[in-house]
Amino acid sequence: MAQWLSGTVTDNHHWHANLFSVKIQTSAFDFTAGQFVRLGIDTHDGRVQRAYSLVNSPGNTELEFLVSTVADGKLSPLLQQLKMGDTLDVSQPASGFFVLDEVPAGDNLWLMASGTGIGPYLSMLGTTQLWQRFNHVILVHSVRTIADLVYRELITQCQHQYPGQLHYQPIVTREAHSGALSKRLPELIQSGELQSACQQSLTNRSQVMLCGNPQMITDTKAVLEGLGLTKNLRRSPGNITVEQYW
CATH class of the missing domain: 3.40.50.80 (Nucleotide-binding domain of ferredoxin-NADP reductase (FNR) module)
Structure with a gap:
């Protein structure tokens, strides 16, 4: 059963107006390259969550995600606005068979x-x-x-x-x-x-x-x-x- 870990944003690099990479520090956990986790943010309307593949390789101390901003999306615009020190939740364990x-x-x-x-x-x-x-x-x-x-x-x-x-x-x-x-x-x-x-x-x-x-x-x-x-x-x-x- 999936659990949620608290993560802290360490970097949010904007490649251009609608594409960015966010780095997150969490408790260490194992995964296989190619797998995904869910990122979640609590809002006034409840938790918003979505699956994203891990960009970082196993063994790295920070989790990294490449995200395209969807104009009417519920989560990606919120992720794009995150700054260093902001918090969000990361599901664990990682999932997927694209490995x-x-x-x-x-x-x-x-x-x-x-x-x-x-x-x-x-x-x-x-x-x-x-x-x-x-x-x-x-x-x-x-x-x-x-x-x-x-x-x-x-x-x-x-x-x-x-x-x-x-x-x-x-x-x-x-x-x-x-x-x-x-x-x-x-x-x-x-x-x-x-x-x-x-x-x-x-x-x-x-x-x-x-x-x-x-x-x-x-x-x-x-x-x-x-x-x-x-x-x-x-x-x-x-x-x-x-x-x-x-």
């Missing part, structure tokens, strides 16, 4: 995300399991604007730490950006442009994790299935592991 333990072996691992769906992958980057299991890890982040390309410093650090093992491919659909592709993710896979840019194959010997908005997942999954990849289920291991992010 590396659920992913079969493969020639390479594609981590495909749209928007804040990159969060679970950032947590995985800080684990030894990821690098020990897969010789080639391809992180694909599809966003609308350049300002949405978050945590680039962290990603670059990982590329230096694991040279030749991590390929980062940004996709920016509404602005031109050096090094970024510009079409929708399913189109880039269908045409082979993504595979060419990353210099990696996408076959039934690959593993793909998908996290982000439902339409991206539906369309990308259909294209991948057209290439011979199958959905990964516990009763029937395959190639495509999915997390519906909202």
Whole structure:
């Protein structure tokens, strides 16, 4: 049964007007990279709570969450306004099966995300399991604007730490950006442009994790299935592991 821990905000970094990362100090607890917890704030109308994936890796002393502000949302605008020293509640234990333990072996691992769906992958980057299991890890982040390309410093650090093992491919659909592709993710896979840019194959010997908005997942999954990849289920291991992010 879930319990609630009291947390104290240690940082609230605004990437732009509608995207921010909040760090929270709580009592230590274990989790697996890719899992989520619930954040809760008490209001005059009762507790408001929502699930968010942990961005920090296991073992870090602070919890971190990447949040997109929803204009008419009940919780995200409140989280955006939090300042250092403010308090909120964090559910424990963490939940979810969008974790590396659920992913079969493969020639390479594609981590495909749209928007804040990159969060679970950032947590995985800080684990030894990821690098020990897969010789080639391809992180694909599809966003609308350049300002949405978050945590680039962290990603670059990982590329230096694991040279030749991590390929980062940004996709920016509404602005031109050096090094970024510009079409929708399913189109880039269908045409082979993504595979060419990353210099990696996408076959039934690959593993793909998908996290982000439902339409991206539906369309990308259909294209991948057209290439011979199958959905990964516990009763029937395959190639495509999915997390519906909202």
